[in-house]
Amino acid sequence: MDQTDEQVRLLGEDGTLLQHDTYKVDLTDEDLCDLYRQLVVVRRIDVEGNNLQRQGQLGIWAPCLGQEAAQVGSARALRPDDFVFPSYREHGVVYVRAGMEVLSVLGLYRGANLSGWDPQRHKLAQYSIPIGTQALHAVGYAIGAKWDGAEVCAVAYFGDGATSEGDVSEAFNFAAVHSAPVVFFCQNNQWAISVPLAKQMAGPVYKRAFGFGFPGVQVDGNDVLAVYAVTRAAAERARDGAGPTLIEAITYRLGAHTTTDDPTRYRTSDELDMWKAREPIGRYRAFLERAGLWTEALEGEVQAEADRVAAEVRATVEHMPDPPLSDLVDHVYADPPATLMAQWRQLEEFEAQFQAEG
Amino acid sequence: MAQITMARALNTALRDAMEADDRVVLLGEDVGTLGGVFRITDGLLKDFGEQRVMDTPLAESAIMGVSIGLALRGYRPVPEMQFDGFSYPALDQIISHLAKYRNRSAGTQPMPVVCRIPYGGAIGAVEHHSESPEAIYGHTAGLKVVTPSSAADAYSLLRQSIESDDPVIFLEPKRRYWAKQEVDLPVSTEPIGKARVLREGSDLTLVAYGPMVKVAMDAAEAAQEEGVGSLEVIDLRSLVPLDDATLVASAAKTGRMVVVHEAPQFLGMGAEVAARVSEAAFFHLEAPVLRCTGLDIPYPPARLEEAHLPGVDRVLWTVQRSLDF
Ligand SMILES: Cc1ncc(C[n+]2csc(CCOP(=O)(O)OP(=O)(O)O)c2C)c(N)n1
Ligand SMILES: [Mg+2]
Numbered sequence: 293m294d295q296t297d298e299q300v301r302l303l304g305e306d307g308t309l310l311q312h313d314t315y316k317v318d319l320t321d322e323d324l325c326d327l328y329r330q331l332v333v334v335r336r337i338d339v340e341g342n343n344l345q346r347q348g349q350l351g352i353w354a355p356c357l358g359q360e361a362a363q364v365g366s367a368r369a370l371r372p373d374d375f376v377f378p379s380y381r382e383h384g385v386v387y388v389r390a391g392m393e394v395l396s397v398l399g400l401y402r403g404a405n406l407s408g409w410d411p412q413r414h415k416l417a418q419y420s421i422p423i424g425t426q427a428l429h430a431v432g433y434a435i436g437a438k439w440d441g442a443e444v445c446a447v448a449y450f451g452d453g454a455t456s457e458g459d460v461s462e463a464f465n466f467a468a469v470h471s472a473p474v475v476f477f478c479q480n481n482q483w484a485i486s487v488p489l490a491k492q493m494a495g496p497v498y499k500r501a502f503g504f505g506f507p508g509v510q511v512d513g514n515d516v517l518a519v520y521a522v523t524r525a526a527a528e529r530a531r532d533g534a535g536p537t538l539i540e541a542i543t544y545r546l547g548a549h550t551t552t553d554d555p556t557r558y559r560t561s562d563e564l565d566m567w568k569a570r571e572p573i574g575r576y577r578a579f580l581e582r583a584g585l586w587t588e589a590l591e592g593e594v595q596a597e598a599d600r601v602a603a604e605v606r607a608t609v610e611h612m613p614d615p616p617l618s619d620l621v622d623h624v625y626a627d628p629p630a631t632l633m634a635q636w637r638q639l640e641e642f643e644a645q646f647q648a649e650g
Numbered sequence: 651m652a653q654i655t656m657a658r659a660l661n662t663a664l665r666d667a668m669e670a671d672d673r674v675v676l677l678g679e680d681v682g683t684l685g686g687v688f689r690i691t692d693g694l695l696k697d698f699g700e701q702r703v704m705d706t707p708l709a710e711s712a713i714m715g716v717s718i719g720l721a722l723r724g725y726r727p728v729p730e731m732q733f734d735g736f737s738y739p740a741l742d743q744i745i746s747h748l749a750k751y752r753n754r755s756a757g758t759q760p761m762p763v764v765c766r767i768p769y770g771g772a773i774g775a776v777e778h779h780s781e782s783p784e785a786i787y788g789h790t791a792g793l794k795v796v797t798p799s800s801a802a803d804a805y806s807l808l809r810q811s812i813e814s815d816d817p818v819i820f821l822e823p824k825r826r827y828w829a830k831q832e833v834d835l836p837v838s839t840e841p842i843g844k845a846r847v848l849r850e851g852s853d854l855t856l857v858a859y860g861p862m863v864k865v866a867m868d869a870a871e872a873a874q875e876e877g878v879g880s881l882e883v884i885d886l887r888s889l890v891p892l893d894d895a896t897l898v899a900s901a902a903k904t905g906r907m908v909v910v911h912e913a914p915q916f917l918g919m920g921a922e923v924a925a926r927v928s929e930a931a932f933f934h935l936e937a938p939v940l941r942c943t944g945l946d947i948p949y950p951p952a953r954l955e956e957a958h959l960p961g962v963d964r965v966l967w968t969v970q971r972s973l974d975f
Binding site for chain 2: 351352400401402403404405406407421422423424453454456457458459484485486487491492493552557558614615617619620621624629631632635636639642643645
């Protein structure tokens with residue numbers, strides 16, 4: 293992967309296929325159609341997340357609207373035995389990697405769990421809300437995998453804002469020194485809550501990699517085929533022992549930061565409209581049409597699948613029970629201290645008395 | 651008199667402090683254009699400009715380290731940590747430098763930095779947004795740790811903190827941000843280091859601070875109505891320095907004490923108060939000082955936070971345990 297100053301693109305804004313010297317589309321027709329299905333389903337899950345929050349079923353939701361191509365394209369380029377370290381907005385990554393495990397994410401935002409899935413099951417770490425921290429976990433995992441002679445890579449997802457945290461720069465350097473099999477995947481969605489890129493950094497993200505001694509590449513994050521191709525190449529490079537790559541996917545957060553945020557306080561509707569026109573799913577559908585792959589039947593199937601997933605999301609969340617009280621203490625330690633267990637017995641005593649009193 | 655929220659009182663305190671001293675500067679994530687995620691800095695960018703109200707890159711260690719540098723240059727920075735759970739990247743700067751600067755410079759270099767941190771739970775938030783890290787800061791010599799429970803105290807304590815030449819960790823109880831109080835600003839309340847007896851009582855003393863003061867007051871009210879007893883309520887207001895004298899006098903008077911806080915119990919403020927009161931008022935005590943606190947667990951998911959946090963019922967239950975002792 294050469295150092296490049298140009299953004300990698302394989303799809304024009306109208307869906308025309310572009311030629312690229314390094315990156316090619318080598319997906320089967322079936323895969324190309326399935327990619328469309330995943331994009332549409334992820335968008336629908338996100339819509340449900342917003343709706344459920346509005347109905348009081350979730351405490352908060354962090355929409356991924358507009359970032360579907362960056363998430364689906366990159367996650368699809370990985371193998372099941374690679375290990376993924378998401379941030380908190382990667383619902384598309386979770387869906388591609390772990391299917392309906394995405395319901396646990398809704399549980400997290402409902403306040404019913406703490407992400408709570410087994411990270412080894414889908415080789416997918418829990419969401420990491422403290423910004424940028426997970427980048428270092430990816431490096432550690434990758435170094436361990438390298439020591440074990442495993443041909444796998446670790447992928448860290450983070451945002452443009454996260455690149456300001458020390459942990460992320462430390463991760464770049466540590467990975468470079470160890471030539472660790474890591475893919476750093478930055479979704480540059482132009483905003484960190486209300487802070488625009490210009491206040492976050494004075495040079496492009498991907499160029500930092502060169503300073504640390506490894507390649508960086510900027511890709512059109514709303515071009516699902518380019519994201520797929522670039523991520524696949526970086527993952528292969530990592531598994532082949534050539535070390536880390538930093539991918540900067542240029543995209544846009546079309547929704548609010550979270551459902552408690554009001555973006556009209558800090559960004560213009562002109563900017564929003566400009567990016568709406570570049571949203572990724574319409575562009576990909578136009579490509580499928582040009583390629584003769586889009587049919588009414590495909591659209592029907594995809595929409596039916598989105599409806600099915602949306603219904604499952606709604607039904608599951610609306611009937612999600614509150615966690616049992618014992619969840620307070622059950623998973624804190626492998627071997628809980630006696631002081632904690634005494635506290636727990638006291639709480640049980642209190643709760644029992646309270647109930648007895650009515 | 652006007653009805654104002656704690657959020658409004660804090661906003662006004664920042665504005666008044668900036669008007670009084672042009673070396674006072676604010677910095678943090680989203681404090682400018684957005685006015686902070688809790689709107690505590692609302693409108694200040696517009697009136698004071700980008701130099702005095704800085705939207706920083708997303709880096710807490712940098713926010714604190716840069717604040718220390720600004721203080722060395724003679725500014726009085728008021729950095730904001732967006733949430734309790736995101737203040738930890740700044741701990742190295744706070745513990746290794748902010749708290750130690752005066753001592754390492756043989757008393758020559760003041761560190762007038764006020765680190766504002768919204769803290770505590772009961773707002774139904776997702777993980778890392780509801781923590782109570784006061785013991786970490788209280789355990790770090792060189793820092794003052796202040797936490798208001800009302801709009802009036804929020805205003806006065808923040809003004810005093812900004813005027814302090816010692817670094818202050820200013821903990822804002824986020825569940826109380828929108829609670830209103832009748833008060834005219836500016837207002838001047840007791841100095842940092844003085845606790846306040848909010849309610850006189852004769853049978854037992856409840857000790858609380860920040861988010862738990864309202865709970866303690868409600869419990870005292872309920873205890874009165876239900877004939878449980880007459881409870882005195884102390885609002886600590888500042889955890890460092892701690893007002894030993896007020897605590898000991900009250901314990902000597904009532905003979906019983908329950909300390910209430912959201913933070914985990916182990917090595918918490920309750921342990922410190924209990925040890926001090928036992929030492930100084932041992933022969934006056936009718937019962938050991940008891941604690942009604944959060945469990946010694948990572949903050950639970952929102953749907954379990956009510957059981958984790960002390961509420962009026964659990965406070966009263968602990969009060970009864972003391973009375974029955
Ligand atoms: C260490 C830390 N500091 C602050 C926050 C609060 N916070 C949550 S998201 C966010 C902005 C993140 O921006 P970016 O990395 O660009 O990701 P995006 O939200 O755009 O996906 C901030 C400041 C946090 N979660 N963790
Ligand atoms: Mg961003």
